[in-house]
Amino acid sequence: MTIPYGPEDGLLDPGLAALVGERRRLLNLAYRLLGSLSEAEDVVQETYVRWYAMSRQRQEAVESVGGWLTTVATRICLNVLGSARARREQYVGQWIPEPLPGPAERFGGAPGAVADDPADRVTLDESVNMAFMVVLESMTPAERVVFVLHDVFRYAFAEVAEIVGRSPAACRQLASSARRRVREARPASRPVPAGQAADVVRNFKRAWETKDIGALIGLLDPAVTTVGDGGGHVSALPHPVVGGERVARFLVELRCRVGEMTLLERTVNGRPGLILQQAGVTRVVYAFDVAGDRITHIWGVMNPEKLRPWTA
Structure with a gap:
């Protein structure tokens, strides 16, 4: 990322490295505040725009550049959150935070894809x-x-x-x-280690692929809840499905209805998850909450606007 100091200078800001070094922290903060990577990126960009809109004299008067950037980014997020609440009341169906891929999954892990800048990643x-x-x-x-x-x-x-x-x-x-x-x-409750959660998700994947209702019920908490987010762009659950047997039967029916599909194990928001692909294109990202040896929540994000980091 290269940010010029200003059109009249023609030179890089001597403090550029320190400024850019704040980018990842600001992105981490904004994502946690907004639940949307795209909105977080916009906030960070706007924060830097405001910094470079100031005169050199005003910049030099700032005691802590990091503190200034954090304050501005946070206040922008507060404004976004206020309007976001109104927008989400008009949202079609359930709203789920934008799922984050691990570094290896960004842009679908496509062969030959250019590695993303570490400054553009959220710490998982x-x-x-x-x-x-x-x-x-x-x-x-x-x-x-x-x-x-x-x-x-x-x-x-x-x-x-x-x-x-x-x-x-x-x-x-x-x-x-x-x-x-x-x-x-x-x-x-006692946190479930990632390895244990991965085993549960892997067994869930196998049971779903083979349409084994009994195995699915055994892996789902009796009060499990599954929610889908299509954002009005694709068909999704209008309301959560609750209960082990109901969720298991819904998943098997979905498997039959979707037809050809591939389930792949992926890291979703730092935890074991799955992605559903058709013809090599990611259609749904699934995140799970696991307690003990059972799944308590399933979130399925299929809104294509939220799957940008998962597709090339």
Whole structure:
């Protein structure tokens, strides 16, 4: 990524390396705040545009470039979140956060594909797994911003208050409310190691491929929920399907209806997942939440606008 200092300079900003070095952190922050990689990329771009729109004198007066960029990016995200809530009320069907591929899966892992810039990747840790991202969607914009800044990125409440323009006491209250939402949505349980989750997803894949309803029911939690996001572009579930047997039968019916398809194991938001391909094109990305040896949630994203990072 090359960002010129300004048209009148004709020279690269001496602090360019430091500025560009902030890009990945800003992208990580914006994705967690918005749940959309494309919107996060737009926010980061707009943040840099605002930096370079300032005069050299104003730039030199900034004590912490990283702090300035974080503040601007966060405030843009707050504005986006406000309008996004209204847009999502008009969204066709269920809205699921945009699924993130692992580095090896970006652009479908196509042979000869150019490796993406590490600065353009989101760090895949537990704060981006699909279950956690879905919980973030239940928060108000202010709760989400304060919670992510303090609990995920470890900013002190005094810093968070300065960024969002609220008092430290108000930020503490917002963070407490956000944590309560997390506890209510995700009761305390022992985390499932990635290897164990991968085994469960692999067995699920085999059972689905062979249309083995009994095996599927055995791998699904009795209260499992599956949700699909087509965004009005492709057919998807209008409402969640709940219950082990109902979900198993739905999956087998889907397998029969879709016809020729290929299921591939992939990393989705840092956790074991699957992609469904037809004629080599990724049509659906599946993310899973696993508790013990059973699947508790399945999210299927088929909205093509959200599958851009998965296709060449």
